[in-house]
Every structure is written in C-alpha cells, then in structure tokens.
Amino acid sequence: MADEPTPTADLIRAQLRRMRATAHLSQEEYGRRANYSASMVSAVELGQRPLDEVYLSRADMVFGTGDLFVSLLKLAARDGEPTWFRPWLEAERAAKQLRCFEPMLIPGLLQTEDYARAVIRGDVTLTEDEVEALVAARLARQAILDQEHPPQVTTVLDESALRRFSEEHATVMAGQLSHLIQFAKRPNVSVHVIPIKVGLHVGLEGSFVLARSDDGGWVGFMDNQLGGTVVDRIEDVETLLARWESVRNVALPTWQSIELIEEVMRSWTT
Incomplete structure (x- = not known):
C-alpha cells in the first residue's frame, strides 16, 4: 500500500x-x-x-x-476539500465568468467565516478539526474574488436563503447579509434575489454553478447529498444554461435585491 x-x-x-x-x-x-x-x-x-x-x-x-x-x-x-470537489475547484479558479444559483443557502464564494462554520457544522458526523479544515478551504476559495483580474460573478438566490437560520444565529445572519450587500456593490459581482412571492420556479429542484473559461466554454457543478457532480457534457451544460436563464428571469434586479437583503438584515438585528 x-x-x-x-x-x-x-x-x-x-x-x-x-x-x-x-x-x-x-x-x-x-x-x-x-x-x-x-x-x-x-x-x-x-x-x-x-x-x-x-x-x-x-x-x-x-x-x-x-x-x-x-x-x-x-x-x-x-487539503480540507474532498477529492471529488477538486476538479471543480480548478474550473472555478480559471473561470472568467461564474453563474451561481442557490435556493437554500448563501453561495460558498460569498459566505462569511461564521456563516460557513454554522453551515458545515450541520453535518454532525464531522469532528471539530474537520469542520475547521473545511471552513478554511471554503474561505481560501474566495481569494479569486480579490485577485487583480477577478471573474465576473453573477449570483441568483432564493429569498428563503436570507431567512433560513434560527434565532440563535441572528448575529451570524446579520453579518452574512451585510457581507453579501458589500459584495453586491462590487463592479464584478451581481446579486439577484428571487422573492418568495414568485412561488414555484424551476430552480427549486437544486443549486448549480456554471463557469466560463478563457476559450468561452462552459462547465457546471451540482451539489448532492453524497458529494457533487462536475457537468461537462454539452447537452447537460446546455440544460443548466437554460435553467439559469429561467431563474435569472424571475429574480429581482440588483438594486431591488439589495433593498430586499437590507430589509431582511434589519429583521435579524431587531
């Protein structure tokens, strides 16, 4: 061996x-x-x-x-990232454009340390050392947003992701939403929220991310309970691109999204 x-x-x-x-x-x-x-x-x-x-x-x-x-x-x-996630990490680091859709949580690239830790601790099978390793790895991914030529990141999330935590995590959520607003005001980051009043939409079937490389090609990634799947078949990527257009079309523009996030943030501080 x-x-x-x-x-x-x-x-x-x-x-x-x-x-x-x-x-x-x-x-x-x-x-x-x-x-x-x-x-x-x-x-x-x-x-x-x-x-x-x-x-x-x-x-x-x-x-x-x-x-x-x-x-x-x-x-x-x-080292803290699972091996099945590493092929996607390479695509993410090389991406010129990222499109992230998340119906339940704040996307990993935009998470605060406290929020990431709270989410990862939801897996009760992890030791505290494993939790901290995964938190560090998630935060390390965010370095691509601060490089000299960062990717253009467009994020769509459901309003329920802004309200998901319990009252015991109010401070964590308030900090996370403040962080999200700061990023939404960057020239290379757009954040769009699908309001709850939209009701059912195709994005509720699950989160996904799309990365566009230098040559214009796209690759996708989808989370699941056993890990995640890199999507590179042309037909599958085209399906995700079509799903992206659907969720983007029912989301609010950036300025209205920021107003909604600010409104929800105030509810976490009162």
Whole structure:
C-alpha cells in the first residue's frame, strides 16, 4: 500500500522548525522577532495551535521569504476539500465568468467565516478539526474574488436563503447579509434575489454553478447529498444554461435585491 501524502500543514510546520534552526534562533528569540511568545511558537510548531495568515506573514518577514509561507497556507487549505470537489475547484479558479444559483443557502464564494462554520457544522458526523479544515478551504476559495483580474460573478438566490437560520444565529445572519450587500456593490459581482412571492420556479429542484473559461466554454457543478457532480457534457451544460436563464428571469434586479437583503438584515438585528 502506498504511503499517505503528508498534509501540507505538517510540511509548513517542519519548514518553520528547519528555518528557525538554520537561523540559529531559539523559540524565544524567534518569538521576540515575530512578536509572539515562546510558548506560542512551540504550540504552532507542534501542531497544538492552528496555522494562520498573520503568524505565517510574520514568519515570511523574519526569514525574508517573501510570501512563501502565506502561499503555502493557501495550499494547505485545499487539503480540507474532498477529492471529488477538486476538479471543480480548478474550473472555478480559471473561470472568467461564474453563474451561481442557490435556493437554500448563501453561495460558498460569498459566505462569511461564521456563516460557513454554522453551515458545515450541520453535518454532525464531522469532528471539530474537520469542520475547521473545511471552513478554511471554503474561505481560501474566495481569494479569486480579490485577485487583480477577478471573474465576473453573477449570483441568483432564493429569498428563503436570507431567512433560513434560527434565532440563535441572528448575529451570524446579520453579518452574512451585510457581507453579501458589500459584495453586491462590487463592479464584478451581481446579486439577484428571487422573492418568495414568485412561488414555484424551476430552480427549486437544486443549486448549480456554471463557469466560463478563457476559450468561452462552459462547465457546471451540482451539489448532492453524497458529494457533487462536475457537468461537462454539452447537452447537460446546455440544460443548466437554460435553467439559469429561467431563474435569472424571475429574480429581482440588483438594486431591488439589495433593498430586499437590507430589509431582511434589519429583521435579524431587531
């Protein structure tokens, strides 16, 4: 049996230890330079504390490694994604245009950390470490929205997605909707809401995402209870494109959608 690959996070910790030793720095001395306690340095190197971008950016500063460790952290976040999802991730990262439809939840690319954590914790079979790994991976995907030439993202969601959580998650929902409004005002992001009064529509059969590549070709992705499916057959992609036109046609324009999101957000804060 082949050995399991070493998780990227473990490789990062090993490299931190090696570079500190090569620089002849004790944990205490390194901690002074990076503005951390020796106990924190030890906990990170032993895997007792999670890696984060702030810690690794300071490591890059101390060792003069540019953004090496911060970049490696992004690779580590991918370890949290299930293998069946990785083909879609490649399409998503290369996309020039994304069309996201979601009838139940806020799309992953537009989720806050707290909202993502609450959603992922809905799977009670996951350990807390697995939850945090998936949260980190989901947030890492959002980096495509902040790159120099981000994709054009058009999102359609059902109004019920704005109201789905219980009262115990009111603060999470208020923060999520505020975040959604901020993104809806970006030039490369459009958010459209299908109001509840529309009633039945074809999108209620399930969520999907479409990605358009540089060459103009489209590929789709659909979630299901056992994972997800990449859709690349021409006939199937054409079906999803037709479904997209249907849900987009019954959704509100951006300015009315923002007004509706603001109205719902106020209900989560009162």
